[in-house]
Amino acid sequence: MSERGPIRGIVGYPSNWGLIGSISRPRPYRLTAGATDTMRVRVREKIDIHGVGTDVVEMEGVFVVRRDHPRGAGSAEAKWAEATIKTEFRALELFGQSDVFGTVRVRLNPQHSSTGEVSPAEHASQAAACKADLYPIVELPELGMTISTADKAVTLASKVISIPPVGDVARSESPAALVDERGRTVGEIVSSDIEVGQVLASIPLGNTERQAS
Amino acid sequence: MSAATWGRLLSRAASEFELVAPQLADPASHALAFSAPYQAWRGYYLGSFAAVDAELAQSEGDIPAAVIQVSVATHNLERLVEVLHAEVGDAPLVVTRIPERLGDLAEATERLSELIHSVSTRAPRQAGRKGNVRT
Numbered sequence: 001m002s003e004r005g006p007i008r009g010i011v012g013y014p015s016n017w018g019l020i021g022s023i024s025r026p027r028p029y030r031l032t033a034g035a036t037d038t039m040r041v042r043v044r045e046k047i048d049i050h051g052v053g054t055d056v057v058e059m060e061g062v063f064v065v066r067r068d069h070p071r072g073a074g075s076a077e078a079k080w081a082e083a084t085i086k087t088e089f090r091a092l093e094l095f096g097q098s099d100v101f102g103t104v105r106v107r108l109n110p111q112h113s114s115t116g117e118v119s120p121a122e123h124a125s126q127a128a129a130c131k132a133d134l135y136p137i138v139e140l141p142e143l144g145m146t147i148s149t150a151d152k153a154v155t156l157a158s159k160v161i162s163i164p165p166v167g168d169v170a171r172s173e174s175p176a177a178l179v180d181e182r183g184r185t186v187g188e189i190v191s192s193d194i195e196v197g198q199v200l201a202s203i204p205l206g207n208t209e210r211q212a213s
Numbered sequence: 214m215s216a217a218t219w220g221r222l223l224s225r226a227a228s229e230f231e232l233v234a235p236q237l238a239d240p241a242s243h244a245l246a247f248s249a250p251y252q253a254w255r256g257y258y259l260g261s262f263a264a265v266d267a268e269l270a271q272s273e274g275d276i277p278a279a280v281i282q283v284s285v286a287t288h289n290l291e292r293l294v295e296v297l298h299a300e301v302g303d304a305p306l307v308v309t310r311i312p313e314r315l316g317d318l319a320e321a322t323e324r325l326s327e328l329i330h331s332v333s334t335r336a337p338r339q340a341g342r343k344g345n346v347r348t
Contacts, residue, residue, distance in 0.1 A: 007313060009313075009316050009317045009320045009321070010317055011286075011289070011317050011320050011321040011324065012285065012286055012289050012321070015282075016282050016285050016286055016289075017282065017286070017324050017328060025281070028269065028270075028276070028281055028284065028285075029269065029270040044313065046310075046311060046313070056313055080270065081270070124259045124263045125258075125259065125263060125266070125288075126263070126266040126267060126269070126270040126284075127266070127288040127291075157292065158288075158289070158292050159288040159289075159291055159292050160288065161266075161269075161270075161281075161284055161285060161288060167282075167285045167289075168285070168289065169289040169292060169293070170292070171292055171293065171296045171314075172296070173295075173296050173299050173300070190310060190311065191310075191311045191314070193313075193314070193317070
C-alpha cells in the first residue's frame, strides 16, 4: 500500500457506474464527425526503474487527440462497427506522486508520432476496436531522470461503443523498455491502464477534402 | 423500447452473468487454471450479452443511461479479461506480474453484477455493495 493510501482500481469512469450521475456522452453505436477532442484521463502505470524499485503510480491529466472523419470500407457508407477512424494524439500531460520515484510526469515524445485507429468490431460484437501507439516521455525530476520508450510504442487497446470514448478503459498488453537520454535501458513500463473521462473541449474538423468545383 | 422491455431483455443476460461472475471475481478461482473462466466469459460476451448489444445498436429510441452503462462496463471487462489471458494464457491468474489488475477484475465484476441487476427484472442472487448505482 502506498503512503498516500491504496491505489484505486481502474474500472471505468465514475459515471459508468452511476456514481456521479450522467455526464454528456455521445450517442452510442453512432458515428460522429471528426474533431479534435481534449479529454480528462486517469492513468495507472506500473514502472520499474533498475536499482531504484518498482511502483504502481496513479496519475491524472488530459490528452488531446485529433480523430478523422469515419471512413467506410471502399466506397461504402461509413457505419458503426464497420468504419475506420484514424487518430493522432497531439498532447498528453499526466502528473502523479510516487512513494518510490517522487513526482512523475508523462508527456508525448515529440520525436515520434503517436497515432491510433478505431477499426471494425470483432465478429458478433458491436464494440469498435480502439488502438493507440503512444510514445511517452517519463520525467522523474527527483531522480534527475528523463526517460522514454525510444522507438517502441506503448500500445493501448480497448473496445468502445462511442466516439469520443467517454467511459472507456484502455489497457496495454506488453511491457515497454525505458531508456535514458544516452540510450541505456534503465527500466520498463510494466503496464498501463487508462480510464477515459469526460470531453473537456471538442473542436470540429470541418471539411478535410478539396471540394469539387 | 421501454425501460421494462430493456429490463426483460437484460434478465436473460443477468442470469447467465451470475454463473460467470464468481469465476472471475472470486480470489480462490485465481489460483486455478484461467482456461475455464476465460471460456465461460467469452461464451457470455459473444452470446447472450452480444444479443443485448445488438438490440442496443439497432435501437432508434432513447436508451436508459443504466443500460448504456452496462454495455460500456461489459466491453471494458472484456478488454481486462483479454489482457489477462494474453499474459497468463491458461495458467492461474495469480502468476500475473500485474496483480492490481486482479483487483480491477474483482471490482469491475462485482459492480457490473450490481448494475446489470439494477436494470434487469431479475432479482440479484445476493446483495451487493450499497449505494453504487443511481439510475
